[in-house]
Amino acid sequence: MLKKNLLAAASMALGMTLSSAAFAETQITWWHAMGGALGEAVNEIATDFNASQNEFKITPVFKGTYEETLTAGIAAFRAGEQPNVMQVFDAGAATVIGAKGATVPVQDLLASNGIDFNIEDYIPGVRYFYADADGKMIGMPFNSSTPIMYYNVEAFEKAGVTPPKTWEEFASVTAPALKEAGYIPMAQSHLPWIFTENFFSRHNLPFATNDNGYGDGETKILVNTPEIKAMFTALKDWKDQGFFEWYGTGWNDNQKPFEEGKIGMWFGSSGSFGGLQQTAAMPFSATLLPYWEAVTTEPTQTFIGGAALFAMSGKSDEENKATAEFFRFLASPEVQVKWHKDTGYVPITNAAYELATAQGYYQEKPAAEVGVLQLLLPAGDNTKGYRMGFYVQIRDVMNREYGRILTGETTVDEAFATIEKEANELLERFNKTQG
Amino acid sequence: MKRAGFNQLGLPVMLLLPQLIIIAVFFYWPAVFAIYSSFYLQDPFGFGSTFVALENYTGLLSSAEYRKVAVFTVVFSLLVTFLSLSIALLLAVKADKVIRGARTYRTLLMWVYAVAPPVAGFMGVMMFNQGTGPITEFLALFGWEFKLGVNFNDTALAMVVVAAWNQIPVNFIFFLSGLQSIPQSVKEAAMIDNRSGVRRFWDVTFPLLAPTAFFLLVINITYSLFDTFGTVDTLVKGEPGNNPMTLVYKVYVDGFRGNDLGGSSAQSVILMVLVLLLTVFQFRLIDRRIHYT
Known part of the structure; x- marks a missing residue:
């Protein structure tokens, strides 16, 4: 009986490797710091992305706290084993953006893969926090809060x-x-x-x-x-x-x-x-x-808090394309609204905010809108962020x-x-x- | 006496090689690398770096905060070493006299040894928890508002208690076996000379325990300096804030949390020198005064 089960398991495993190899999908990895319920929401996003097409496959890996994730990513980068996508928190932004060459700016990544990018699509408070001195977006805002x-x-x-x-x-x-x-x-x-x-x-x-x-x-x-x-x-x-x-x-x-x-x-x-x-x-x-x-x-x-996703450098064009496609998926209004409702993080694009409003979400839960409203308040000379x-x-x-x-x-x-x-x-x- | 030896160099070198490789890879290489890094300020990702000579060291030595952490580490180590040694000795002397159910007693006293430092720290967090911990509630009966994580001294006290508690069993095992290796004839002879148990302990038993005690002193100082990392980390919940921390924990906070590779390398080089001095001191100075029989 046991032997039979083992045999069945082995043949199934073999079948799975064969079938995934047959598709030749591009595999990318995503290191994040979202534990507990947030981790489950992250896994859902990954599963949905993988189900939405069959060219690319993303694997999320939980690496501990924000600090631990950044340190693990740095160690991996120095060893040439960096993930494709790494989540870096607000206070670590200067470190990762300062290391020019460690990441591919998200704006360049999207442009070189033929994906439209307009920084004005993002809600004002989110736009420039992870940008460089010229206003080019380096990190893709992900779990944004205030x-x-x-x-x-x-x-x-x-x-x-x-x-x-x-x-x-x-x-x-x-x-x-x-x-x-x-x-x-x-x-x-x-x-x-x-x-x-x-x-x-x-x-x-x-x-x-x-x-x-x-x-x-x-x-x-x-x-x-x-x-x-x-x-x-x-x-x-x-x-x-x-x-x-x-x-x-x-x-x-x-x-x-x-x-x-x-x-x-x-x-x-x-x-x-x-x-x-x-x-x-x-x-x-x-x-x-x-x-x-x-x-x-x-x-x-x-300011926004939370973290952004950075595309690490040193990856092949196919993998970068997969990362770009994943970012496009992530910024889509439907995914943003789901993430917003599941976790309470703010939607990062105007379109997502409009969709959540149209769905009547804020009539049902007015407290969920407060973060967005605060980020939509008038901007000032000193409100786009800080970089230290x-x-x-x-x-x-x-x-x-x-x-x-x-x-x-x-x-x-x-x-x-x-x-x-x-x-x-x-x-x-x-x-x-x-x- | 005829000295046993090898005729050629090849075989002994080959036999030693695995151990030497392990030491080289896991000790010498990182140590050399730490010394090298401590002279630089480098971008964590490895893109930029600036040679700063001794700046990382002078910065530490002139920092009031680093001195505070160093002073706390010394006080903490002395307290933990003293408490865990003295309580373990007391327990061992008492357990040595127990005849009925001796093994049960000893096993129970050794149990705590199985608790890993982070787990011990976590138990400390529960026992000393603000408002709801049993020890906090007990202290509140005496009007002491114990606040772990808020008040520096309260957190320090919890650290010392948990770290000492965690180390007592090891000391207990060694003291007990030390006591049991004292020959019965010596004890009986002492009994004839003096009726006072306290006098007999200090004049006969304690000097005979000295080699064990010296060995434990070394072990305990090393323990409180280095192995308490897990306890400290759990008790301050990874974010020390205004709470006390030890020098080893600061290496972690600055290096792993803060990504300051040069600064934390300099700190670990300082710790290496400290350990070196401690070892020399212990084996040169104290060793001479203690007679192994």
Whole structure:
């Protein structure tokens, strides 16, 4: 019996290899960092692409966290074993785009394979984040998100307030009412991303010299400035007054109390929407990030977070064609809308956004639209993105100093002086790696 | 005595070769490569690089942050070594006296050895979890608001406890076998000389255990410097932020997370030198004062 089964399995395996060889399809690989439910959505995209035609076959491989995926891709590239498509996150963009020759710019890849490309097809907030100094798109935006504010509907009803539009409103009206109603008014999951990078985009303030780092040459961070220092002085005061709670650097440690219904409002990613729908114990909704009226009366759009897909260089023309076809498939409105609904990441093209609207998705789930709406807000000189090398380490420095501010180990002035000093040292070092 | 030896050079070299190749490929080559990289700042993908001479080293030595991590590593290693050695010794002395069910006791005490450091760290995360961990709840009874991952000292304490706990069984096994190898006649002779168990322990048993203790000291220092990586990684959840970390973990954070190959190579060269000095110190200085019988 066992022998028979083995024989059957062997002949089946043989049959499969034979049949796939018969088609002579071009095989490409895709390294990504999407675990759990997101990983399943990635696998579905790959399966759908493979089923949609029979010339190309893509195989997605999960490589761990964003950092681990980038490191694995670098090691593989140095050994000549790089995948065709690699997912690189926002903070790693400078590393991969800086290494000219490591990737084939997506715009060139599509053009050389006869696929129409118009950067205006992409929604404004997404267009230039992964582009070079001339505005040429290098990485294909994939899972794009932006920080938004989620709020506990019950808590706001009980407190008798509405979600704050400005931080001034939060401090004087919202927070005291939520605290009175027995909630911790506010929590957040990523201080460098939400309260630093997107503080600069929301208020249209420069985050770095040299066109936010997009230009050639030396870049200096502009983090030791009065506006951002006022933000963190306020955060520390709010923490002391019981208006804000901080549960450490880990994302989930901060999200969990919100899911349990203890927190009034929580700042997370527009991509958190899919997960929250399953985990939140209470009704919740979302709205735009608040801004400081004292800083600006015309708040702007925010940066995208998440990651992009890069076509690695050193591949044959056939494989590059397969990659280009896969990118075309990925950017199609149907695939984008499905990905948007499955995960909560924003659709990257105008056509996809229109399709989701036409399907009535946002009437059903208004919170799902918030991320897109925020990315469609008026742009400013400083909102297309930022490009800084060794940015992962710069974020680590920020996390370290912010933790020290909030635990009272350092002052806001000292912390931002340290961040400025260490970040500029890192930028200078990164500049030398490009030499 | 007649010395056994080989007549020709060929055979011994051939017999040694597999081991030598392994050492060369997995130790010397990476070490040389690390020293080489530490003089450069290079693009992770391997496109650009700049020779910076000793800049990676001077940068580290003048960095206040690197010094903080180094100080923490020393304090952490001393605490872990001291706690795991002393608690293991206490347990071994007590277990040595147990006669009924001795094997069960010993097996139970050795069990923890099977727990891998990352798993130990994960158990630490659960035990010390903010708000819901059993130890956190216990400490809250005394009004201590323990916050893992938020408060530097709290996280440091959890690291020391988990790392020491994980290492106690190894020390226990060695101490116990050391105790059992002390001849019964010596113990009986000591019993006639002095009734005080404490005095007998410090005057007779402990000196006889010294070779074991010295060996364990070396093992424990190496353990707390290097093998606690998994524990640290799990307890800080991969993102240290304002939490403590050890020098080895910083090599990983800067090199693997941050893709700073030159800087992290310089850090690992510093660690290599540290280990070299430690080894020389241990075998030159301490070895002379300890008598192996």
